[in-house]
Amino acid sequence: NEARLRIVKTLEDFDLGPTEKCVRVNSVSSGLAEEDLETLLQSRVLPSSLMLPKVESPEEIQWFADKFSFHLKGRKLEQPMNLIPFVETAMGLLNFKAVCEETLKVGPQVGLFLDAVVFGGEDFRASIGVKDISLSLFLCVCVYMCVYIFSLPLKDGHLHNNVYLPTMTMVFHDNGMDTTS
Numbered sequence: 001n002e003a004r005l006r007i008v009k010t011l012e013d014f015d016l017g018p019t020e021k022c023v024r025v026n027s028v029s030s031g032l033a034e035e036d037l038e039t040l041l042q043s044r045v046l047p048s049s050l051m052l053p054k055v056e057s058p059e060e061i062q063w064f065a066d067k068f069s070f071h072l073k074g075r076k077l078e079q080p081m082n083l084i085p086f087v088e089t090a091m092g093l094l095n096f097k098a099v100c101e102e103t104l105k106v107g108p109q110v111g112l113f114l115d116a117v118v119f120g121g122e123d124f125r126a127s128i129g130v131k132d133i134s135l136s137l138f139l140c141v142c143v144y145m146c147v148y149i150f151s152l153p154l155k156d157g158h159l160h161n162n163v164y165l166p167t168m169t170m171v172f173h174d175n176g177m178d179t180t181s
Contacts, residue, residue, distance in 0.1 A: 004039035011045040022084075024051035028060040034067050041071040047116060051083035054123075056091040058102035069110040082115035083107055088123040088142055096143065100150045116152055119143040 007023055023040060026032035033052075040047070053063060064083075083103060087096050096117075103114040125131065 001035070001039070004036060008043040011043050011047060019037070019177060020049060021045075021047040022051060022082075022083060023047045023051035024053060027052070027054040028063055029054060029056070033064065034071075035111060037064075037067050037071045041068070041073070041075070046081065050112075051084045051086065053086040053120070054088045054092065055085040055099050056089055057095050061085070061099055061102040062106055065106040065110045065112060068112060072111065077111045080108065080111050080113035083112040084116050084118060085114075086118045086120050088120035089127045090124070093142060095125070095143045096146050097149070100152070104150070114150070114152065115142070117147060122135065 011021060011023075023036075025036040025040070050068075055061065068081075076082075085099055085103065087093055087099075091100070098112065100117070103112070106112075107114055
């Protein structure tokens with residue numbers, strides 16, 4: 001809970017200027033995402049983007065959208081909040097097209113906009129136990145095809161300087177907060 005409160009405090013207390021503020025919440029499967037949303041959406045200052053890691057199914061997007069709407073508690077957003085799902089597992093890759101379709105369907109209903117996706121090549125390879133980097137090239141092609149279909153920007157998670165933001169990203173962790181630029 002300390003990490004969540006620190007992120008809210010950072011959003012509220014620091015004038016980050018025109019930078020895009022992005023918060024990476026815990027994955028739906030971790031069981032921690034709802035607490036992340038509950039705390040975050042009570043902040044006076046909301047981030048412009050949310051990153052959702054390890055998305056494996058459209059049902060996770062539906063769950064996330066429902067919880068986002070519930071914890072927003074009727075608060076009106078000035079503009080939709082960007083949602084950036086991460087593809088980091090075999091199941092996530094298998095269901096990637098359906099995940100994008102579900103995000104485009106339910107996101108606008110609750111104030112979420114599918115802004116980009118992150119392919120976590122390193123995490124993906126680790127999740128299936130493959131060390132061969134050439135597999136990443138094939139997987140990137142699979143992800144690029146879906147990204148092209150949906151006209152989305154792709155952010156390659158294993159290239160640090162190309163990970164979604166050139167700005168401030170705050171990450172929820174069980175053991176504290178990680179802030180990267």
